[in-house]
Amino acid sequence: MEFRIRFSGKSHDYTEEEIQTVVRTIKEAEPYTQGRHMQAFQERFAGYIGGGQAFAVCNATAALEMSAQLIGFEPDDEVIIPGHTFTATAYPFVKKGARIVWADMDLGTRVVTPETLAARITPRTKAIVVVHLYGYAADMPGIMDLAARHNLLVVEDAAQSLGTDVGGGKSGALGDFGVFSLHSHKNITTLGEGGVLWVKDERYTRIVPLLRHNGHTGFDFEREHYWVPAMGNVDMPELDGRFLMPNNFCLGEVECALGAKMLERIDRINAEKRARALTFIDALAGFPELEFHRVDTTRHNYHLLAARMTSGRRDEFMAAMAYQKGIQCVVQYYPLYRYPFYQKIGMGQAECPNTDRFFDHMVSFPFHHWLSDDDLEYMLDSTREVLLSLR
Numbered sequence: 001m002e003f004r005i006r007f008s009g010k011s012h013d014y015t016e017e018e019i020q021t022v023v024r025t026i027k028e029a030e031p032y033t034q035g036r037h038m039q040a041f042q043e044r045f046a047g048y049i050g051g052g053q054a055f056a057v058c059n060a061t062a063a064l065e066m067s068a069q070l071i072g073f074e075p076d077d078e079v080i081i082p083g084h085t086f087t088a089t090a091y092p093f094v095k096k097g098a099r100i101v102w103a104d105m106d107l108g109t110r111v112v113t114p115e116t117l118a119a120r121i122t123p124r125t126k127a128i129v130v131v132h133l134y135g136y137a138a139d140m141p142g143i144m145d146l147a148a149r150h151n152l153l154v155v156e157d158a159a160q161s162l163g164t165d166v167g168g169g170k171s172g173a174l175g176d177f178g179v180f181s182l183h184s185h186k187n188i189t190t191l192g193e194g195g196v197l198w199v200k201d202e203r204y205t206r207i208v209p210l211l212r213h214n215g216h217t218g219f220d221f222e223r224e225h226y227w228v229p230a231m232g233n234v235d236m237p238e239l240d241g242r243f244l245m246p247n248n249f250c251l252g253e254v255e256c257a258l259g260a261k262m263l264e265r266i267d268r269i270n271a272e273k274r275a276r277a278l279t280f281i282d283a284l285a286g287f288p289e290l291e292f293h294r295v296d297t298t299r300h301n302y303h304l305l306a307a308r309m310t311s312g313r314r315d316e317f318m319a320a321m322a323y324q325k326g327i328q329c330v331v332q333y334y335p336l337y338r339y340p341f342y343q344k345i346g347m348g349q350a351e352c353p354n355t356d357r358f359f360d361h362m363v364s365f366p367f368h369h370w371l372s373d374d375d376l377e378y379m380l381d382s383t384r385e386v387l388l389s390l391r
Contacts, residue, residue: 004326005366005375010184012369018261025257033252041256045196048263049170055197055208056256060159060181061088062249063197066211067155067177068096069244077126082112083335083352085131089157090336102337102350114142127153132161132171135303140174141167160303163270176200187269187303188262190255210237215246269369270301277302283380287387305367313390314361325382332364
């Protein structure tokens, strides 16, 4: 059906300056991958989030898979992952041999906490994956303290939280690894796909480029003629005595040039979305049927605008919004342990009551950056009318 306001897969429109950046790079880039635009984007990205080393990749899933490779899971090693997240957070770790233990969320913030994570630590735990879901940064100082006490590595899935602040730093740059998404649904995007792997440890600076680009590297000796041996070398990345199978996870020059340009306005996009979210939330303060997570700081970028229906009438609300008002609200992030995929591999068991309670009553509103003021006002008025009709 046609919706007046659809739940779009495109978060924002490109400015004319951003479009011209793409056009100019198409004309001038040589080569179209692994060039100066990639280097510039990586440096700008690392500078924006506060240091470390950033590596541009084709998507955030690739970054998660490389983080799993770098951690190095042995048989029976466990990784703790939130049950409420997109599947790409989890299955790359399964591919690399880890067994998932599902962590519950805090019902108010919708993310994991030191307490929900601590309840899942066992002698076999090797790493924790923290997801800053909906654009809200989890308690990284507390989580890093927990990880230090148990000698665990921490991967931040900051796919939705670029630009948020917590504990004196940027989300995604407080753990051992940070993973960012530049998918078309995120607050900035590089032509539909893209991602960044951030690493804290300088040991990975040499390894990740090989891991990302087919094991390709320069020769470690001076060549008399540039064509003998031909091209460059291909080697197996090695870390702590382990050999890592390389991948092809590169991000092209055009996408990198656009990503560097879009970083110039990520803070403005986040601020505009946060202001709109707070306006929407505050306007519905008289409707306790909808429970939002209200945060008036840069700890939340409101990548998404989600609420929990406390009345138990979520499906009736969504049906009225869709079929009477033409507004496409959605339900997101099916608990991963409920999926056949994870059940078939023996990872379908979980004790996540808050996750189940939230998901079974959650609703996510269309909240892309390009939503017009008129559309936002119409959605607000429609929400009020539908809620009143259900009382």
